[in-house]
Amino acid sequence: MKAIIATTVFGIIMMFAGLVVNNKKSVAAIAAVLFAVLLGVNVWDLATTSPNVTDNLYFNKMLRIEHYSVWFNTLMTGCSLLYVLLLSKEIQKVGMHVAEYFALIFFILCGLYLLSSYNNLLMMFIGIEILSIPQYILAGSDKRNLKSSEASLKYFLMGAFSTGILLMGITLLYGAARSFDIMQIASMLHADFLNPLALAGIMFIMIAFSFKVSAAPMHMWTPDVYDGAPTPFTAFMSTVVKAAAFFAFLRLFQVSFNRLSEHWTIILAIITAATLLVGNITAVFQQSVKRMLAYSSIAQAGFMLFAVLAVNKFAWQGIIVYAVAYSVATIGIFSVLVKLKDYTYDGFNGLAKKEPLLAFAASVFIFSLAGIPLTGGFMAKYYVLLAVVQQGQLMWLVIFALLMAAVSIFYYFRVIIAMYFKQGTPELNSEISGTDKVLLLFTCALVILLGVAPQLFLNGI
Amino acid sequence: MILILLILIPLLTGVLSFSIKGEGAKMLALISSVVTMIVSAYVSGANSPEPITYSHEWIPMLGTQFSLLADGMSSMLCLLTGIVTMVVMITNFNKEVENPGSFHGFLLLAQAGLMGVFLASDALLFYFFWELALIPVYFLCSRWGGEKRIPVTFKFFVYTFVGSLMLLAALIYLSLQTQGINSYAWADIVRAGSSLPPAQQQGLFWLVFIAFAIKMPIFPFHTWQPDTYEQSPTPVTIILSALMVKMGLYAVLRWLLPVLPSGVEYWSDTVILLSVIGIVYTSLIAIKQTDIKRLIAYSSIAHMGLMCAVAFTNTNIGMHGIMVQMFNHGINITGMWLIVSMIENRWGTRDMTKLGGIATAAPAMAIMLVIISLANIALPLTNGFVGEFMLFNGLFRGDSAQHIMTMVVAGLGIILGAVYTLNMIQKTAYGEVVEMKITKDLTINEYAGLAIIISLIIFLGVYPKPLLDLTSEIAGMIVH
Numbered sequence: 001m002k003a004i005i006a007t008t009v010f011g012i013i014m015m016f017a018g019l020v021v022n023n024k025k026s027v028a029a030i031a032a033v034l035f036a037v038l039l040g041v042n043v044w045d046l047a048t049t050s051p052n053v054t055d056n057l058y059f060n061k062m063l064r065i066e067h068y069s070v071w072f073n074t075l076m077t078g079c080s081l082l083y084v085l086l087l088s089k090e091i092q093k094v095g096m097h098v099a100e101y102f103a104l105i106f107f108i109l110c111g112l113y114l115l116s117s118y119n120n121l122l123m124m125f126i127g128i129e130i131l132s133i134p135q136y137i138l139a140g141s142d143k144r145n146l147k148s149s150e151a152s153l154k155y156f157l158m159g160a161f162s163t164g165i166l167l168m169g170i171t172l173l174y175g176a177a178r179s180f181d182i183m184q185i186a187s188m189l190h191a192d193f194l195n196p197l198a199l200a201g202i203m204f205i206m207i208a209f210s211f212k213v214s215a216a217p218m219h220m221w222t223p224d225v226y227d228g229a230p231t232p233f234t235a236f237m238s239t240v241v242k243a244a245a246f247f248a249f250l251r252l253f254q255v256s257f258n259r260l261s262e263h264w265t266i267i268l269a270i271i272t273a274a275t276l277l278v279g280n281i282t283a284v285f286q287q288s289v290k291r292m293l294a295y296s297s298i299a300q301a302g303f304m305l306f307a308v309l310a311v312n313k314f315a316w317q318g319i320i321v322y323a324v325a326y327s328v329a330t331i332g333i334f335s336v337l338v339k340l341k342d343y344t345y346d347g348f349n350g351l352a353k354k355e356p357l358l359a360f361a362a363s364v365f366i367f368s369l370a371g372i373p374l375t376g377g378f379m380a381k382y383y384v385l386l387a388v389v390q391q392g393q394l395m396w397l398v399i400f401a402l403l404m405a406a407v408s409i410f411y412y413f414r415v416i417i418a419m420y421f422k423q424g425t426p427e428l429n430s431e432i433s434g435t436d437k438v439l440l441l442f443t444c445a446l447v448i449l450l451g452v453a454p455q456l457f458l459n460g461i
Numbered sequence: 462m463i464l465i466l467l468i469l470i471p472l473l474t475g476v477l478s479f480s481i482k483g484e485g486a487k488m489l490a491l492i493s494s495v496v497t498m499i500v501s502a503y504v505s506g507a508n509s510p511e512p513i514t515y516s517h518e519w520i521p522m523l524g525t526q527f528s529l530l531a532d533g534m535s536s537m538l539c540l541l542t543g544i545v546t547m548v549v550m551i552t553n554f555n556k557e558v559e560n561p562g563s564f565h566g567f568l569l570l571a572q573a574g575l576m577g578v579f580l581a582s583d584a585l586l587f588y589f590f591w592e593l594a595l596i597p598v599y600f601l602c603s604r605w606g607g608e609k610r611i612p613v614t615f616k617f618f619v620y621t622f623v624g625s626l627m628l629l630a631a632l633i634y635l636s637l638q639t640q641g642i643n644s645y646a647w648a649d650i651v652r653a654g655s656s657l658p659p660a661q662q663q664g665l666f667w668l669v670f671i672a673f674a675i676k677m678p679i680f681p682f683h684t685w686q687p688d689t690y691e692q693s694p695t696p697v698t699i700i701l702s703a704l705m706v707k708m709g710l711y712a713v714l715r716w717l718l719p720v721l722p723s724g725v726e727y728w729s730d731t732v733i734l735l736s737v738i739g740i741v742y743t744s745l746i747a748i749k750q751t752d753i754k755r756l757i758a759y760s761s762i763a764h765m766g767l768m769c770a771v772a773f774t775n776t777n778i779g780m781h782g783i784m785v786q787m788f789n790h791g792i793n794i795t796g797m798w799l800i801v802s803m804i805e806n807r808w809g810t811r812d813m814t815k816l817g818g819i820a821t822a823a824p825a826m827a828i829m830l831v832i833i834s835l836a837n838i839a840l841p842l843t844n845g846f847v848g849e850f851m852l853f854n855g856l857f858r859g860d861s862a863q864h865i866m867t868m869v870v871a872g873l874g875i876i877l878g879a880v881y882t883l884n885m886i887q888k889t890a891y892g893e894v895v896e897m898k899i900t901k902d903l904t905i906n907e908y909a910g911l912a913i914i915i916s917l918i919i920f921l922g923v924y925p926k927p928l929l930d931l932t933s934e935i936a937g938m939i940v941h
Contacts, residue, residue: 317522373592382633386523389633399668402626409619421603421611455522 001058001065002048003073004113006041010034011106018099024092031102032088035081038109042074057119061181064119068316071459072116072247075320076240079327080109082446083236086335086439089430090232095141104134105236112244116251121170121180124248128166128212131244132159135237139229151228158221162211169204172197185256202257202264206271209252212245215305216274219298223282226294231343234290235334238297243323246301250308250319258311268309269397276302276404283411290343292411293333296369299408300326303384303401309394310387317458318383324457325376325450329368332443336362341427345414349424355432359419361440368447370412371405376450381405383454463504464515464529467539467576470497471546475569475597481562487554490565494547497572501543505536505931514582523585524636524644530582533935534784537928538579538711541791544913545703546572549696552799552910556806558694564605567597571700578708584632584645587716592625594705598697607692617689620682624672631668635720647715654720659727666724669717670732676709677765679732680739690758695802698754702761702798703791710765710787713772714780718939729773729860736770737870739763744877753804753811753889756881757797760837763874764790770871771855774864777940779855784932786848789836789921793845796833796914800826803907804889809898813885818894823902827890829911834886836918838878844921847929849875 014031021027049070050056056065084091084105092098111131118124136159140152174180176198177188189198207218214222226234257264279299286292304326307319336358340347352359368377385401388394418424450457474493478486504513512532519527531539549568558564574594581587595618602614636645638653654662675682690698718725740763747759768786771779803826804819805811820827836843839850856868903911921928 367596372596373589382523382629385630386633386637389630390637395630395634398630399627402630403623405626406619406623409622413615413618417603417611417615420600453520455520458522 001045001056001063003038003042003045003070003077004110006038007106007110007113010038011103011110014099014103014106018097018103021099024098027099027102028084028088028092031099031105032081032084034102034106035077035084038106039074039077039081042070042077046070046074059123062120062123063114063117064183065117068320069117072320072323073113075324075457076112076243076327077109079240079243079324079331080105080236082328082439082443083240083331086331086436086443087232087235087338090335090338094230094232095143097141101138101141101233104138107134108236108241112240115244115248118248118251119182121173121182121185121252124182124252125163125166125170127248128245129163131241132163132212135159135233135241138233139225139237141233142230145228145230147228148230151225154221154228155225158211162208162218165204165211166208169201169206169208172201172204174201176201182252182256186258189257190259199260199263202260203267205252206264206268209245209249210271213242213249213301213304214298215271215301216278216298217271219275219278219301222298223291223294226297227288227291231290231334231338234294235331235338238293239327239330242297242301242304243319243327246304246307246319246323250315253308254311254315261311265309265393268305269394272302272305272309273397273400275299275305276401280404280407280411284407286411287345288343289337289345289348289415293330293337296408296411297330299404300369302404303381306384306388306397306401309397310384310391312387312390314383314387314390318380318387321376321383321450321454321457322380325368325380325447328443328446328450329365329375329377332365332440332447333362333369335440335443336365339428339430339432341429345418346424347426348415348418349422349426351419351426354426355428357437357440358432361444362419363416364444364447366412366415368451370408374448374451376447376454379451379454462515463500463507464513464531464580466500467497467504467543467580468529468573470500471569471576472573475566475573478562478566478569484561486562486565487550490569491547491550491554493569494543494550494572497576498540498543498547501536501539501576504531505540508532508536509931509934519583519586524639524646525585526583526646527586528583528646529580530647531580533932534711534714535579537784537788537931538707539576541707541788542572542575542579542704544917545699545791545795548795548799548910548913549699551906551913552802553696554906555904559605564601567601568696568700571597571601575700575704575708579711582647584636584647584650584716586645587712588625588629588632591628591708591712594708595621595625598701598705601697601700602689602693605694605697609688610692613685613688613692617685620675620685621672624675624682627668628672631665634665650716651719655722657721657723659723662721662724663727664724666717666721666728669721670713670728673709673712673717674769676712677706677769678709678762679766679769680735680742680762683739683743683762686762687755687758690761691752691754695798699795699798702758703795706761706765707787707791710768710772710783713769714783714939718772725773726775729775730863732773733770733859733867736766736773737867739766740770740871740874741877744874744881747881748877748884750881751813753801753813753885754798756813756885757794757801760878760881761790761794763878764794767849767852767856767871767874770867771852771859774855774859775940776855776858776860777937778851778858780939781929781933781936782848782851782855784936785925785928786845786852788928789844789848789918792914792917792921793833793836796829796911796918797837799907799910799914800830800833803903807897807899807901808895813888816889816895817892818890820890821894822897825902825908829903829915830890831886832915832918834882836922838882839875842919842922844918844925846922847925 114127142148283295368375516528577590839845
């Protein structure tokens, strides 16, 4: 709860800091400090959250803060701090209003905190909106760039459209269950209570969430938006924000719709299969690494959907490990990408000769995304697969997903091949400073730590 | 504790090697490999009557432990890994390599991965090492390989990666069957797997077997292999063919036969059929090859095919034969590749039609070539004979209804093997003398490397008892 207040206050502080402080560097430094403080507040929350859940109800039971929600918040705030540290220089280059960018990121985090602990569909809706609206602005923040404006508009229109569907779903659900409270909905919906209104509502909500997490066939906006938005913001949108949407998705379907799972599992399974197929196959044909990463984020979403499909305790572990592993690795690879002038594969040619450390870090991140053991990505895939195999019904989907994981090698390893085995002199935007190197190595260490000891990141969940 | 050294020594020296610029890396790699060899020899000596084990907490919530075990089979393969890596480091000592620090670093990391595969007695740990052994080899082939190295290595990587992922799915499934405890320990996996209903075992069999079949490789999953062997630099080809393919066979013996007995029983005829087809098919292709490296690559598939077929006959002598032959094949094929690389180094070609008269130009090398080739076609008094004799014996006594037929067809492999091997010797060692590009016979370190190989060939051919004793107990345990 303290974190929700803190992030709102910090967001406002950042907006005013933009008025007072004119130096971009100082603004970024203030933001970094505030993110660190926010992480501290989250840890404080973690220590003070009562184990008794009924003590943690806020706003007329609209929020229900549980141990795993706070832990998720803490991890995602940690990822955001890492993101700000790694990409701060690039954020400063995007445009004039640096303070506002950071303020918007704080507001996004506020949305994330609401989404991880909502107890009421209205709060979920508010959370999604708080999460989304700052993103529309961030996507269009490179105002003179036509692609950035297109991304923003596209994102906004599609986002508004999916919000409409979400509201429709909530309404139908309310009609069936006569409540917005997810616990009450859960107790109303059971196998004997087959209300077409409720089923239609669940479908609408599923479709709306599929938009948010860019699952096929509702993924069309993703490549254009991710490609068009300024690269540092793409890094944030495709990681922390996406993880938050998934967490909300899982929370609702796990808590409220668990007992109706036989009705929606098959549809979600098909969505998952389609997402894996579209994401992986299309990524193979991309020429730009940035665009490839957009499709790869769709492909990774397919794996994260596994957690939603498996309605059991492994799903929570799965989504948390996946969210962290995927976020850290993706933020890492983006922080390498922004150092390069040319975003195509050819731009990476010969990077290993010129900047061995950068190439090494990029390889670790790529390995993690591809799910090679000893990296976080492997453990992430492992946990979600475990969840689904445990569930028992979907072995076909597991095998299909593994084949698709093999396809992902094609596009991920092209980066490694370019860096290590091809000749060329990549052009860098700027010299790699000592701090950058330390941070990159730290991120690599995180990725490997996640792969060797994932239990440290689960904190007993 | 001693077991962890087998992994740690190559791992740490490997990582250290990356930071060394220049020739010091070779010295480090040599010392490291010698020390590892000594440790592995000690492990092989000390593992009876009780196997050495090591266990440590790893990820308790996943039911996986860092547990290692060295019984007869594991320690024999560790010893093989130790010897082969050492020979590679010795013979490679005077070769020019671009960026020796990384090259030897990757070689040592591959060794660490291999040791881990052979020692792991926890399924998830096994899977970790299984994949980790692959990554350094990928880098080695793609960076220091021949002209077509990038696509070829990529194909190799994708092939094996697909297999591994199937294996992962099967392992997760099996661990979830371990009645509530959700464990990956070998004993628990065996118990869970063997108590599954036959229909499920038959399905799981392929998920597991494809991973191993790709690695060995078994027809029709072998197509990555000749290209990869051809394109890789010789030290890597040796690691691949002498050690990594053994990973596949070892995995069948350790993680397939005991785990899914009903599945194995149901599919054993199919696998034997595939293996036997592979033996004849690859032997015939080998006859048509002019590139020595490709010829040996195909002959290696034939040899592995025979071992795989026998693995599914469920006979004691056959299993024992596989253990012995895994070691011997590793030694012989290492010798073959060394000779080939020496020929290529001096004549600048591997094409048999452009070679000739090695016996006149470099007599010592020719003698070595003949001895190793004869061991490769299992002439009596060489080590190859002992293993192959036991293998055919096992095939003959097998459970399968067509056991005599399969033995006869597989036996064609011996004849065909003699045809292409002798043909190769004739074309390269005798005939018209072709001028060497670099005129010299064997150098001291090449002598040293080959001397180890040759002495093992002859020693184990005449007196195979130590090897037989080491593996007899475990061979009996695998047969049910």
